[in-house]
Amino acid sequence: MTSVSIKDLCLNFGTVQVLKNLNIDIDEGEFLVLLGPSGCGKSTLLNCIAGLLEVSDGQIFIKGNNVTWEEPKDRGIGMVFQSYALYPQMSVEGNLAFGLKNARVPKDDIARRIANAAEVLQIEPLLKRKPAQLSGGQRQRVAIGRALVRDVDVFLFDEPLSNLDAKLRAELRVEIKRLHHRLKNTMIYVTHDQIEALTLADRIAIMRSGIIQQLASPHEIYNRPVNLYVAGFMGSPGMNFLDGEIDDSGAFTFGGMQIPLDRYPFSTADRPRQAKFGIRPEHVVCGAAADAEPFSAEADIEVVEPMGADTLVWAVLDGREFRFRVDGQSELRSGEKIRVGFDPARASVFDATTELRL
Amino acid sequence: MTTRGRPNRLFYNLSAKIAALPMMFTALVVFLGGTVWTVVYSFTNSKLLPRENFVGLDQYERLWSTSRWIISIENLMIYGVFSLIFSLVIGFSLAALLDQKIRYEDTFRTILLYPFALSFIVTGLVWQWILNPQFGIQGIVRGWGWESFTFDPLYNPDIVMFGLLIAGLWQGTGFIMCLMLAGLRGIDEDIWKAARVDGIPMWKTYLLIIIPMMRPVFITTLVIIAAGIVKLYDLVVAQTSGGPGNASEVPAKYVYDYMFQAQNLGQGFAASTMMLLTVLIVLIPWAYLEFGGKKHD
């Protein structure tokens, strides 16, 4: 059952194309994350879905209704903003009730919905307070509550956690996930934080300059990025890329080395010569175990960055920078040589000219 | 130097202190000293020159029994109340209109603000001419055949303050609009979005959400308008010279006339002290709210 459907959506500001022919179908109860760097159009897209921006072309369906021309209040959506956007002179209760009163919802119905939202979000003790008296996390709960009382099918989140500090962000992230499990509403969530995207999403849409690069599950996006951009964007530290060629035997060669690709799951039949080979730092093994992998070589360690749970090693492999992640307890030192290896089955290979996955 | 440790405190930051001397002089001698001086000498019977002949509250008793002063105060109150209300209402309404993402916003703003660049003398003289009963608006309407039409504020003691008000508002509302517009632009855009999602009509959003949020802007604007009203002088001199009769006299003009024309300094000092008192009544609560309140945040 489709909850939100976006068909051939375009948005132009003057001559600038901000959103280019977007098509997305979002299932009932799905948690979709729009992810991308600032200026990629993700917030713009959310504003279009909410009806806060008028689209230039295309259609938006919510619950099967064509809402392209509808006002935001008639679309059956609730929205949560980055800056909370609470009405400062009203109490929490007033904030929650304001829209409902205006829609002439009966009083006892309003009271019931507020009580329900307050219980779900655990903000009952705050109801009489003004937003200025609340902490950032509490304010964002109230903002979610304002969307909750609207009793709608679709929740829209516009970078809701960006104004919070790291610890609160992690807490509230879990809470939003819990909320989704409990309410089972469709949620569309905009963020530039890939951890938020990976942890929350059923599916992620990675956007770049108004185009969706890949729309897939977090697992798929992480393991099988469709192009170089997605591969580089996801993961921190980013994927290692090696420039080289695919030789006649079907192996990837760079410098003097050869990586066998017979275990690599090609998704196309194309075998361009110029290619880029990508392997994530966490998929690299080192030391004695490296030699058991289909590919292994010797690297020079330059910098070691212990990060507690694990350690990031910056090494040089055949004159190129090469990062890999090892256990936090390892005692590697800069200047040492070490064997590194990996399984090409876990890698991603891209056409160097089209930058698409092979 | 280094062996002697910390240099004398007085010479620490010496250049900055020297650079700030003009400010210290202005603040202490002119502003503070001058004000105190005037207040002190308002208790003397100085005539042509200031004299230290203290006569208690005599000057104030005379002041408050002078009909011209009473009229001046009444006029200022009338002008002040209407000026405040109209400036804020018109200024905010215009700002709200300009805030609707209209085309030619810059052109409209330029037109609404240009009178503010003009002096009160120029403003007063133009409106004196437009309100001229023989050739101005009244003359034209009568020329259309409506012979009994009367609109001669500058020649009618009952409404002369409104003649001044028209000119004053023409000169100043553009500025108030700019302050309000800056205030409106300072409001988080997400608030507008949230109100739209909640389905609040625009007028209600302004009235119940935006205006309450702009309270600080309104208060600051209020203080600026009020401080300007008390200083009202040039406009009156140019537009009506206080006339007809003394129907449009204002306190600032009273002070000038007694100090520099009638050679009755004591009266001038007393009158200016009353003006100071009026301003302090507005200023002190505001300063308390603005600066006293901040410490608790």
Add this chain to the structure above:
Amino acid sequence: MTDAAIVSPRLEPGPRGQKPRRKLSRRNIFLYGTLIVVAVYYLLPLYVMVVTSLKGMPEIRLGNIFAPPVEITFEPWVKAWATACTGLNCDGLSRGFWNSVQITVPSVMVSIAIASINGYALANWRFKGADVFFTILIFGAFIPYQVMLYPIVILLREMGLYGSLWGLVVVHTIFGMPILTLLFRNYFTSLPEELFKAARVDGAGFWGIFFKIMLPMSLPIFVVAIILQVTGIWNDFLFGVVYTKPDIYPMTVQLNNIVNSVQGVKEYNVNMAATILTGLVPLIVYFISGKLFVRGIAAGAVKG
């Protein structure tokens, strides 16, 4: 399969793209209608001034003030500039114009020079007691000038400047100080403090940092200050009347004397020409400076 969703054009019948709306919606008629009426009201006095100044007196007596001139004459302008009388002097507004120039130029320069250094000292070289002086200064901006008029007369008399042009320069410097100091202090405070610290580590002193680091970065705020001061000082009336003698009266005072003189027949066209001439300098400043003017008055006012 997920990739398939990205392509395939599959629009359905029904609303699509921009919501069609008439250009002349009720909202737009109300919005632009109101704005145009208001704009006309604001422009009217300017129009009346210009039109009147281009008519001959007979035409003024017959016609109405809004009618465009039938016969354009520049006679009133010439008369206003060169031969209009104030009391015994009959050399027109030109004298007042040059007086105003001579008053405005040094006043603007002195007041800005002093206030910028003041603001810099307050922003970057805080010393004990600075805030007290600054608070008094800002409060002073709200005190009616009338309270300080006479003490300043005494002060200028002691300095031997009463009635002279330089006396008026001192007065404008004093009364311009609160707003200008505030303006500069806020601006210098907004500059990155690291810059100032780096310069100090490099061994630059009070004046070195001011002239080599701060000044080159402060052009916009100086322009704002100049706009503020030129219009403010040019438009001043009270100080001109109180602190100068008739032969060095600034333009505004002379204009008022010409127009509101009780002797002779009223020549409205000359009066309006004189009024425009007086308003011309600030108007030119305003139209050239555009947004900076707004920034100047807003910066001075909102934070005041």
